[in-house]
Amino acid sequence: MTIRFDGKVAIVTGAGGGLGRSHALELAKRGAKVVVNDHGGTVDGSGGSSAAADAVVEEIKAAGGEAIAKGSSVTDDAGGANMVQQTMDAFGRIDILVNNAGILRDKSFAKMEIGDFEVVVDVHLMGSVKPTKAVWAIMKEQGYGRIVVTSSSSGLYGNFGQTNYGAAKLALVGFMNTLKLEGQKDNIKVNALAPVAYTRMTENLMPPEAEQMLTPDVVTPAVIHLVSEDAPTGTIACAGAGVFAVAQIVESQGMYLGREGLTAEQVAENWEKIADMSNAKPFFMGGEQTGKFFEMATKS
Ligand code: NAI
Numbered sequence: 001m002t003i004r005f006d007g008k009v010a011i012v013t014g015a016g017g018g019l020g021r022s023h024a025l026e027l028a029k030r031g032a033k034v035v036v037n038d039h040g041g042t043v044d045g046s047g048g049s050s051a052a053a054d055a056v057v058e059e060i061k062a063a064g065g066e067a068i069a070k071g072s073s074v075t076d077d078a079g080g081a082n083m084v085q086q087t088m089d090a091f092g093r094i095d096i097l098v099n100n101a102g103i104l105r106d107k108s109f110a111k112m113e114i115g116d117f118e119v120v121v122d123v124h125l126m127g128s129v130k131p132t133k134a135v136w137a138i139m140k141e142q143g144y145g146r147i148v149v150t151s152s153s154s155g156l157y158g159n160f161g162q163t164n165y166g167a168a169k170l171a172l173v174g175f176m177n178t179l180k181l182e183g184q185k186d187n188i189k190v191n192a193l194a195p196v197a198y199t200r201m202t203e204n205l206m207p208p209e210a211e212q213m214l215t216p217d218v219v220t221p222a223v224i225h226l227v228s229e230d231a232p233t234g235t236i237a238c239a240g241a242g243v244f245a246v247a248q249i250v251e252s253q254g255m256y257l258g259r260e261g262l263t264a265e266q267v268a269e270n271w272e273k274i275a276d277m278s279n280a281k282p283f284f285m286g287g288e289q290t291g292k293f294f295e296m297a298t299k300s
Contacts, residue, residue, distance in 0.1 A: 004031045011098070014102060016036065017052055021059075024056055025056070029063065038069075043200060044104065048071070070082075075122050094138050097131060099147070100150045108161055145183060145187070146227035148192070148223055151169045152195075193239065198213075250280040
């Protein structure tokens with residue numbers, strides 16, 4: 001079955017280059033009308049122009065697709081509202097939002113200025129929250145929506161020098177976890193991508209030979225699946241070098257230690273069993289954990 005997006009409208013943020021450009025080109029190739037958002041600027045978020053977004057729009061048009069450019073920052077409330085309004089004026093609906101824009105301000109935590117922490121959280125987290133908020137009512141009204149947030153292995157697992165970036169990237173998973181519940185009844189599916197690609201953002205962090213293997217176009221098929229009709233919801237899809245995987249937050253079965261006279265020493269003594277991940281399970285929502293605790297405590 002071929003995945004198509006005829007009649008669908010997609011916004012891709014940070015689509016002037018790297019992964020976002022690749023997602024935008026592929027969505028357009030598969031029939032979507034695409035809004036190419038990019039603020040321009042450098043990897044650390046300084047500067048800005050709509051030239052990068054304009055160039056990708058030209059590429060899409062040259063290939064016979066339909067697209068418009070939007071040069072506003074994902075953190076700009078007025079710019080975001082304006083982007084959504086322009087999209088509605090031009091195309092009449094919004095089916096897909098790929099939150100992809102991002103910057104880096106790497107430094108060890110000891111050397112990091114709070115300002116560099118705040119700006120990275122702002123672009124990645126609020127720069128996904130704000131566009132999502134701007135399209136949410138439209139998707140609910142339509143009874144259809146597909147949203148992707150872009151997370152990272154740095155958030156899922158850690159990466160030296162990226163406390164700011166890692167915190168922001170895992171915050172997006174938290175955002176997804178609840179949004180997927182709130183979108184369920186209106187057929188809005190929300191997923192996360194944890195990509196690996198050789199782009200201007202990572203070229204200084206990766207060996208040059210990585211360039212050939214880690215091209216953005218081999219990540220994009222994961223995004224296409226995540227925004228398709230048959231998309232899963234609440235999934236963290238990992239993709240890079242042609243490899244695809246799913247990451248999950250799981251919890252060990254754990255152990256009931258009783259409540260009367262409970263001590264920290266008991267927790268310490270039983271730690272191996274408490275932390276035994278052999279029967280670990282994911283949950284679809286937080287309340288399931290409370291349910292498990294009640295059940296284990298009442299059964300014992
Ligand atoms: P990139 O630097 O090529 O692309 C990011 C784009 O976002 C740029 O075109 C930039 O102009 C745009 N942008 C930055 N701030 C913006 C803002 N405030 N408003 C609108 N646009 C803005 O980097 P890449 O690698 O393509 O990154 C795409 C996403 O994937 C980012 O969220 C990044 O954190 C994430 N990611 C990338 C990985 C990789 O291996 N390349 C690994 C894990 C996550």
